[in-house]
Each structure stands twice: as C-alpha cells, then as structure tokens.
Amino acid sequence: MGVVPLYGARPCIGRDLSAAPNLVAERGCGLGRPMHVLEATVSTNDEALRAAREGAPHGATWVAEHQSGGRGRRGREWVSAPGEGLLFSVVLRLSCAPSRLPPIALVAGLAVRAAIVQALPGVDVKIKWPNDVWVAGRKIAGVLIETVTVGASVEAFVLGVGINVHTRIFPDELASVATSVALLSEGDPPDRAGLLADTLASLDRDLHMVVAGGLGLFRARLEAADGLRGLRVISDSGDSGVASGIDDDGRLLVRRDDGVLARWNSGEVRLAGARSS
Numbered sequence: 001m002g003v004v005p006l007y008g009a010r011p012c013i014g015r016d017l018s019a020a021p022n023l024v025a026e027r028g029c030g031l032g033r034p035m036h037v038l039e040a041t042v043s044t045n046d047e048a049l050r051a052a053r054e055g056a057p058h059g060a061t062w063v064a065e066h067q068s069g070g071r072g073r074r075g076r077e078w079v080s081a082p083g084e085g086l087l088f089s090v091v092l093r094l095s096c097a098p099s100r101l102p103p104i105a106l107v108a109g110l111a112v113r114a115a116i117v118q119a120l121p122g123v124d125v126k127i128k129w130p131n132d133v134w135v136a137g138r139k140i141a142g143v144l145i146e147t148v149t150v151g152a153s154v155e156a157f158v159l160g161v162g163i164n165v166h167t168r169i170f171p172d173e174l175a176s177v178a179t180s181v182a183l184l185s186e187g188d189p190p191d192r193a194g195l196l197a198d199t200l201a202s203l204d205r206d207l208h209m210v211v212a213g214g215l216g217l218f219r220a221r222l223e224a225a226d227g228l229r230g231l232r233v234i235s236d237s238g239d240s241g242v243a244s245g246i247d248d249d250g251r252l253l254v255r256r257d258d259g260v261l262a263r264w265n266s267g268e269v270r271l272a273g274a275r276s277s
Contacts, residue, residue, distance in 0.1 A: 013039055013065055014083050016191030020063060023193045024200060031059040031090055031200040038062065042069040045146060045160040048089035052148045052156040058093035084166040086192040092157040096211045101145055102250030105131050107210045108143045108159055110221055111202035116140060118198055119181055119190040126227030129252045129269060134227045138179040140164050161199065165192050214248045222246050236268040
C-alpha cells in the first residue's frame with residue numbers, strides 16, 4: 001500500500017508500533033479500525049485520502065514508521081527519522097459542513113495534547129492555534145486535516161497527526177523550535193501504540209460533540225490549553241495584537257492596538273519577535 005524503499009533500506013516496524021492494532025481493538029475505540037501499519041510511505045494522509053475516495057470506512061487508519069513526503073500545513077515538510085515519530089492518518093466520515101473543519105482540528109489537537117499529558121505528567125502542554133501542540137514554545141506535535149470532495153459536497157475528512165516521540169536530536173533548522181516526548185521524559189518515553197490509542201480514544205469521544213455543537217462544550221479545556229492567550233502575535237498578513245482566546249467557530253480572537261477585537265479565521269501565526277515554526 002504505497003510502501004517505498006528508504007535510502008536503499010526498509011525500516012522495520014518497531015515493536016511498540018506493531019502492537020497498535022491490538023491495543024486499539026482492545027479498547028473498543030470506534031477509530032483505528034481497520035488499521036494499516038506501514039514500514040514506509042510517502043504520506044499517511046495520501047494513503048488515507050486515496051482509500052477514502054475508494055470507500056474506506058469511518059475510522060480507517062494508516063500508521064507509518066517513516067514518511068518520505070510527510071507534510072504539515074501550507075505544504076511544509078514534516079521531518080521525522082524512521083522509528084522516531086508517531087505518524088498516522090484517520091478517515092472521518094462526518095455529516096457536517098466544511099466550516100466545522102477548524103473546530104475539528106482544534107479538538108484533534110486537544111486529543112493529542114491529552115495523550116501527551118498522560119505520557120508526561122507534570123509537563124505543561126499547550127495548544128498553539130490553529131493546529132500545533134507546544135511545550136515551552138516548542139512544537140511537539142501537529143495536526144493536518146484535508147477533505148475528500150465530490151462536487152460541492154464533502155465526502156470525508158482525513159485527519160493527519162505527527163507526534164515527536166523518540167527523537168533526541170533534531171536537524172539544525174528545527175533544534176530551537178521543536179521538542180519530543182523523549183526529551184521531556186524523566187525515564188524511557190512511552191510506546192507509540194499507547195499514545196496512538198489514547199489519542200484515538202479521546203478523539204472518538206469528542207468528535208460528534210464538536211460536529212453537533214462547535215467548540216462551546218470545549219470552552220474550559222481550550223482556555224486551559226491555549227498557549228497563545230495573552231501573548232502578542234503577528235499574522236502572515238502583518239496584522240498584530242494580543243491573543244485573547246478562541247471562539248466557538250475556531251477563530252483566534254486578537255485584541256488589536258486600537259482596541260478592536262479581531263477574529264482571525266486562518267493563516268500563519270507567530271509570536272512577536274519569533275520566527276515561524
């Protein structure tokens with residue numbers, strides 16, 4: 001299923017990742033079944049998008065030891081050495097408008113955050129609007145949602161997640177803006193199957209609530225996890241102000257210098273004085 005050689009060699013599936021299908025099945029989660037565990041692929045999102053167009057069911061999941069062309073928002077490359085990250089994509093068949101995509105992405109971020117908090121008790125894990133998970137201002141995970149459309153209708157969403165788990169050394173260009181579960185663990189980092197099962201269980205519980213009602217029921221969790229709140233931020237269009245929360249439609253609230261409360265729908269956001277990650 002799209003498996004490709006990597007630098008002349010095929011990475012083996014790690015023992016922790018090979019346990020994922022059974023662990024997810026044991027928990028009775030509605031997501032993660034069927035699960036396809038790959039040694040290597042170009043992109044788990046590509047695998048899931050292709051399968052969704054061919055009728056893959058809600059919850060079908062692709063997990064890979066390595067991606068040769070993994071991507072984040074705006075076509076950025078997602079860098080992860082073989083065996084170091086948790087890289088997966090899930091087909092979501094939800095009856096909702098595309099306008100629900102930002103709230104779904106934020107709830108997915110909350111699910112990833114909850115799994116990381118479980119693995120790193122005592123560590124302050126935050127959400128960075130619109131789709132990153134942070135620890136002390138460094139990215140530990142990211143979320144990407146893409147859609148499968150037929151005409152004007154959305155047939156399915158594909159949710160892609162990347163979590164830095166076992167990485168201890170990042171490339172120079174990422175060393176100052178990224179971190180991992182391993183770097184933050186006092187002992188051995190948890191196995192990736194556990195992180196995957198915890199993320200899917202949280203997401204499975206929360207998906208239908210966000211589809212039905214937006215982010216209203218998640219207000220307290222979002223406020224506690226909001227890593228931008230109170231900080232000065234700049235958009236890629238040059239607009240700036242102090243981040244002041246997230247509304248029920250998933251928009252970032254920003255208090256501009258003129259006192260106006262702006263609502264940013266999308267785009268790249270960075271802290272004032274910091275380069276984009």
